[in-house]
Amino acid sequence: GNSVTQMEGPVTLSEEAFLTINCTYTATGYPSLFWYVQYPGEGLQLLLKATKADDKGSNKGFEATYRKETTSFHLEKGSVQVSDSAVYFCALSDLGQGAQKLVFGQGTRLTINP
């Protein structure tokens, strides 16, 4: 079945550091790929998405490129802020359930120190 693997956390960085969170996937067909973010005490929010190979999703300074050849969708940000501290989930859309079903990675907790 389809699956998503993220880099192990937690990840701790200093403010203004460069961020990469690795994500790779296994899927049949051509799923859409997503990054969701969960701030403390809240539900998940869609951060960015890419629907086909070589697409780049971007939002709030974060970027991720759909790499079909390496089955990856790594999340990057050039200069992180304390407010970026959260748990980040990589996900793909499964073809089942009208393509609404999401398959999530295990999440990566990010802490940014001032």
Added chain:
Amino acid sequence: EAQVTQNPRYLITVTGKKLTVTCSQNMNHEYMSWYRQDPGLGLRQIYYSMNVEVTDKGDVPEGYKVSRKEKRNFPLILESPSPNQTSLYFCASGGGRLGEQYFGPGTRLTVT
């Protein structure tokens, strides 16, 4: 404001005592889903619903029930909770745009 609401936010209960977690969305979405979140496992789907009166099992349905009598509501029922159901639960709804789901704030359940 477009939102998914869940109640209660926190619940401590004992083994075997039936409980219901409510979920409601105000976006007229047809698709709704329940997930549980456990450390190191990410989110796993419990049940989903494609529309009113249409529900089906997700990846970890054992010990749970759902119903979808109205489009906006999708309650999660634990008829005889057990300690292994201690978890953080999220309800979500989808508007049809691929993968763009809206999540509730979560319900932290502890079963002793």
